[in-house]
Amino acid sequence: MKNSVEIKNLDLQFGAVKVLQNLNLEIGKGEFLVLLGSSGCGKSTLLNCIAGLLDVSGGQIHINDRNVTWAEPSERGIGMVFQSYALYPQMTVEGNLSFGLKNAKLPKSEIETRIKHASEVLQIEPLLKRKPAALSGGQRQRVAIGRALVRDVDVFLFDEPLSNLDAKLRADLRVEIKRLHHKLQNTMIYVTHDQIEAMTLADRIAIMRGGQIMQLGSPDEIYGRPVNKYVADFIGSPSMNFLDGQVKNGAFQVGDLTIPLDGYDFADSSGSAEGPATIGIRPEHVVTGELVENTPFQIEVEINLIEPTGSDTLVDCEVAGHHFRVRMDGQSKVSVGEKLRLGLAPSKASLFDAKTELRL
Amino acid sequence: MASTRPNQLFRNKSAKIAAIPMIVTALFVFVGGTIWTVVYSFTKSGLLPRLKWVGLDQYERLWATRKWLVSIENLAIYGLCMLVLVFVIGFILAALIDQKIRFEDTIRTVILYPYALSFVVTGLVWQWILNPDFGVQNVVRGWGWESFTFDPLYNADIAIYGVLIAGLWQGSGLVMVLMLAGLRGIDQDVWKASRVDGIPAWKAYIFIIIPMMRPVFVTTLVIVVTGIVKIYDLIVAQTGGGPGIATEVPAKYVYDMMFQANNLGQGFAASTMMLVTVALIVIPWAILEFGGSKRHD
Amino acid sequence: MIDTPSTPLTGPQGPKPRKSFSRRNIFLYGTLLTIALFYALPLYVMFVTSLKGMPEIRLGNVFSPPLEVTFEPWVKAWSEACTGLTCNGLSTGFWNSVQITIPSVILSIIIASVNGYALSNWKFKGADAFFTILIFGAFIPYQVMLYPIVIMLREIGLYGSLGGLVLVHTVFGMPILTLLFRNYFTSLPEELFKAARVDGAGFWRIYTQVMVPMSLPIFTVAVILQVTGIWNDFLFGVVYTSPDNYPMTVSLNNIVNSTQGVKEYNVNMAATILTGLVPLSIYFVSGRLFVRGIAAGAVKG
Numbered sequence: 001m002k003n004s005v006e007i008k009n010l011d012l013q014f015g016a017v018k019v020l021q022n023l024n025l026e027i028g029k030g031e032f033l034v035l036l037g038s039s040g041c042g043k044s045t046l047l048n049c050i051a052g053l054l055d056v057s058g059g060q061i062h063i064n065d066r067n068v069t070w071a072e073p074s075e076r077g078i079g080m081v082f083q084s085y086a087l088y089p090q091m092t093v094e095g096n097l098s099f100g101l102k103n104a105k106l107p108k109s110e111i112e113t114r115i116k117h118a119s120e121v122l123q124i125e126p127l128l129k130r131k132p133a134a135l136s137g138g139q140r141q142r143v144a145i146g147r148a149l150v151r152d153v154d155v156f157l158f159d160e161p162l163s164n165l166d167a168k169l170r171a172d173l174r175v176e177i178k179r180l181h182h183k184l185q186n187t188m189i190y191v192t193h194d195q196i197e198a199m200t201l202a203d204r205i206a207i208m209r210g211g212q213i214m215q216l217g218s219p220d221e222i223y224g225r226p227v228n229k230y231v232a233d234f235i236g237s238p239s240m241n242f243l244d245g246q247v248k249n250g251a252f253q254v255g256d257l258t259i260p261l262d263g264y265d266f267a268d269s270s271g272s273a274e275g276p277a278t279i280g281i282r283p284e285h286v287v288t289g290e291l292v293e294n295t296p297f298q299i300e301v302e303i304n305l306i307e308p309t310g311s312d313t314l315v316d317c318e319v320a321g322h323h324f325r326v327r328m329d330g331q332s333k334v335s336v337g338e339k340l341r342l343g344l345a346p347s348k349a350s351l352f353d354a355k356t357e358l359r360l
Numbered sequence: 361m362a363s364t365r366p367n368q369l370f371r372n373k374s375a376k377i378a379a380i381p382m383i384v385t386a387l388f389v390f391v392g393g394t395i396w397t398v399v400y401s402f403t404k405s406g407l408l409p410r411l412k413w414v415g416l417d418q419y420e421r422l423w424a425t426r427k428w429l430v431s432i433e434n435l436a437i438y439g440l441c442m443l444v445l446v447f448v449i450g451f452i453l454a455a456l457i458d459q460k461i462r463f464e465d466t467i468r469t470v471i472l473y474p475y476a477l478s479f480v481v482t483g484l485v486w487q488w489i490l491n492p493d494f495g496v497q498n499v500v501r502g503w504g505w506e507s508f509t510f511d512p513l514y515n516a517d518i519a520i521y522g523v524l525i526a527g528l529w530q531g532s533g534l535v536m537v538l539m540l541a542g543l544r545g546i547d548q549d550v551w552k553a554s555r556v557d558g559i560p561a562w563k564a565y566i567f568i569i570i571p572m573m574r575p576v577f578v579t580t581l582v583i584v585v586t587g588i589v590k591i592y593d594l595i596v597a598q599t600g601g602g603p604g605i606a607t608e609v610p611a612k613y614v615y616d617m618m619f620q621a622n623n624l625g626q627g628f629a630a631s632t633m634m635l636v637t638v639a640l641i642v643i644p645w646a647i648l649e650f651g652g653s654k655r656h657d
Numbered sequence: 658m659i660d661t662p663s664t665p666l667t668g669p670q671g672p673k674p675r676k677s678f679s680r681r682n683i684f685l686y687g688t689l690l691t692i693a694l695f696y697a698l699p700l701y702v703m704f705v706t707s708l709k710g711m712p713e714i715r716l717g718n719v720f721s722p723p724l725e726v727t728f729e730p731w732v733k734a735w736s737e738a739c740t741g742l743t744c745n746g747l748s749t750g751f752w753n754s755v756q757i758t759i760p761s762v763i764l765s766i767i768i769a770s771v772n773g774y775a776l777s778n779w780k781f782k783g784a785d786a787f788f789t790i791l792i793f794g795a796f797i798p799y800q801v802m803l804y805p806i807v808i809m810l811r812e813i814g815l816y817g818s819l820g821g822l823v824l825v826h827t828v829f830g831m832p833i834l835t836l837l838f839r840n841y842f843t844s845l846p847e848e849l850f851k852a853a854r855v856d857g858a859g860f861w862r863i864y865t866q867v868m869v870p871m872s873l874p875i876f877t878v879a880v881i882l883q884v885t886g887i888w889n890d891f892l893f894g895v896v897y898t899s900p901d902n903y904p905m906t907v908s909l910n911n912i913v914n915s916t917q918g919v920k921e922y923n924v925n926m927a928a929t930i931l932t933g934l935v936p937l938s939i940y941f942v943s944g945r946l947f948v949r950g951i952a953a954g955a956v957k958g
Contacts, residue, residue, distance in 0.1 A: 053851050074857030086848035090870040100856030374860030375779035378771040382835060385828050386787045390794030393805035456689055470693045476940035478889035480906045481933040484913050485699045488706065488926060489719065499718040537948055586796050593891040597910050614800040619896065624804065631800040642796045
């Protein structure tokens with residue numbers, strides 16, 4: 001498949017501050033790519049560079065095989081949806097949708113056709129004559145998407161489009177965006193700090209930090225095989241448990257515990273990694289109850305704290321002097337001070353070098 | 361087209377065109393005009409500006425002129441009294457209005473309206489009210505207090521205080537509004553906390569609220585001071601500098617020298633002194649406000 | 658389950674009793690009323706004096722209401738009062754002020770708003786440096802720049818004309834107005850500007866179709882600020898125009914402080930009110946926006 005967006009050796013600096021460093025990224029046609037990271041990681045900056053709203057300091061940006069590095073935003077063949085919706089408050093919904101098309105001097109009939117099509121897709125036909133102030137948050141966001149839709153472009157850019165909405169609406173619109181993507185099959189680049197959005201929407205996720213891409217991969221890969229400790233820690237809620245220790249003779253030693261590593265898929269296939277390391281175990285990968293007997297490593301702990309969330313119950317305890325969390329079924333009956341037997345499967349764990357923090 | 365990098369000079373072309381008036385104003389009028397005046401203050405300019413250097417002659421003559429010395433003295437008295445009183449009155453008014461009173465808008469409107477008036481109007485009204493034959497003095501005498509004397513505008517010793525009354529009347533509303541904005545900008549939780557702690561209101565104002573309003577005080581101070589230095593129209597309208605030269609001020613001295621006495625050099629020297637005065641106030645303020653904030657970042 | 662208490666309540670309960678005539682309230686409203694009277698007094702004195710005949714003024718006191726109301730002083734102030742040798746009243750000055758104020762307000766606001774917009778959304782290299790000079794320029798006493806501007810106006814042939822004064826007002830209005838507009842446009846969501854760029858709108862189109870329609874309040878504030886400021890100006894009027902073109906404030910001062918003839922205090926006060934009428938009506942009509950204008954110029958600066 002031909003690439004839709006290609007970013008080559010992109011640099012961006014404001015004065016002495018390097019915001020993006022030698023960044024390379026290829027996004028396939030029809031792909032849904034999510035840029036994920038905490039605030040200040042450069043994800044929105046990267047999106048603004050793709051949109052042409054920020055001038056890059058070095059490198060190239062290609063969209064649909066055209067070098068658009070210096071092109072105006074409107075000439076790049078992109079549509080953009082903003083966090084604050086950014087609807088023109090004094091124009092009606094129709095005016096908002098048509099503003100860009102009028103600027104492009106499209107014939108009136110064409111403008112009408114496109115607005116009709118977009119408003120059908122997004123089900124905003126009844127709202128066309130209203131002003132943004134008279135719309136709900138969800139409706140505004142739909143109009144904002146419509147504004148990208150009428151541009152009839154191959155690449156959609158989303159800049160945290162759902163973060164101004166409340167939790168329930170966010171979940172609904174998330175589904176809608178996914179449905180829209182299935183229907184339109186165009187390229188979408190989506191910036192968010194919400195990992196649930198990222199996991200549910202993305203074909204591929206790019207985890208960013210400090211202006212660089214830490215890991216680029218499918219949601220499964222990112223969740224199951226994080227390339228470094230940062231990504232491992234960032235993805236997953238509640239976050240991964242980390243135990244600092246040593247890899248020795250095919251086992252992980254922490255304090256007086258020895259966790260066998262049989263079945264762990266080492267990055268270096270010879271499996272000869274030895275030395276100080278950190279093991280990461282997701283709270284949901286710890287088993288309790290009868291299943292414990294089937295796991296290669298078992299341990300008994302005392303429950304320190306219980307956090308019921310309804311669907312799950314999180315149990316806080318201590319393993320080899322490290323704080324450790326376990327996710328149990330919401331129906332589990334446990335109480336503070338009780339003993340609990342835990343079982344771990346090394347195949348689902350992650351090992352990181354203590355120094356480089358890279359996956360072993 | 362997209363593949364050619366736009367020329368740096370023509371990037372953002374419209375914005376640069378839009379900024380031309382600002383650039384011309386800043387460079388030619390503000391910087392150029394100021395430098396021009398300062399330079400010509402060292403020349404022997406009379407009716408017309410002439411580049412005949414006389415060193416500090418104009419300044420020596422300026423500081424030997426009684427009218428200038430009186431002007432400076434008046435500005436000092438007026439300025440100091442104005443500064444203290446306008447802040448005291450302005451703050452107290454703002455604090456009173458901030459007590460969740462009824463008719464707040466009406467009272468604020470009444471106190472602020474003088475600020476909307478021209479200094480000329482203010483000067484003339486107060487000239488009339490302070491007129492000893494018809495104004496306040498006459499009215500009080502009419503009530504039976506025959507020996508009552510209140511004729512500031514006709515008594516050279518106190519004439520500047522007559523101007524001060526008018527200045528306060530016009531200017532205190534502005535300070536009140538700024539202070540009120542400052543008071544309203546303070547987090548209401550601070551008041552709640554001080555109430556829970558049982559701190560009396562006056563103590564809360566002095567030890568908590570006023571220190572929190574430092575930025576507002578500083579900006580207001582700068583505005584008031586630059587306004588004081590510029591005082592001109594009020595004097596012209598209310599007293600014309602009189603009686604005698606009792607209410608002369610520097611700005612009027614400058615105008616008189618430049619446009620009446622055909623002594624441009626004196627005018628330039630006097631206006632340069634005004635500039636120095638303002639600079640002595642504005643520059644430390646700017647360093648404190650903007651230089652300081654950069655260090656915090 | 659929430660139980661209602663079965664025993665009757667004792668001690669303080671329900672709303673706290675309030676006294677509307679507490680000592681605090683009497684003191685508070687008393688003080689405010691006295692102060693308000695002091696501020697309102699001069700306006701009242703102006704009015705009553707302007708409605709009295711001269712004989713009544715010579716006899717009575719300034720505070721007493723007119724026994725016989727006459728509008729003659731107003732008529733005289735408007736069309737007959739003398740400055741030196743000419744006796745055209747204030748009307749000439751009024752029309753001069755109108756001819757000065759309207760173009761000055763329009764020109765200064767257009768220039769400053771476009772400039773403020775450029776400074777907030779289209780920053781270019783050096784823009785901030787010029788802006789800083791401009792803002793500091795606002796603190797320079799006008800006297801310093803008076804004469805250089807005389808020379809500049811003479812060079813372009815506008816010295817003494819209304820056009821020259823319009824230019825001067827535009828120049829001196831620029832710092833505060835630019836600051837006002839820059840701060841306002843900066844406070845608008847940046848994403849709106851980005852969205853308009855993605856929509857292919859350029860500098861002027863974004864200004865006219867996106868920014869201006871959103872900025873009605875700030876334009877109103879600017880108009881209020883400029884109309885009152887320019888109308889009330891005295892110094893520039895007296896320096897940069899010739900006597901034929903004097904604005905109203907200058908004619909007023911010349912009428913009242915002219916040394917010739919008998920002083921007609923009622924005419925003087927009528928003239929004073931007439932001059933103050935334009936800014937006063939704007940002030941009373943605009944209310945909060947006027948306050949916002951001075952607060953915006955001051956607190957944010």
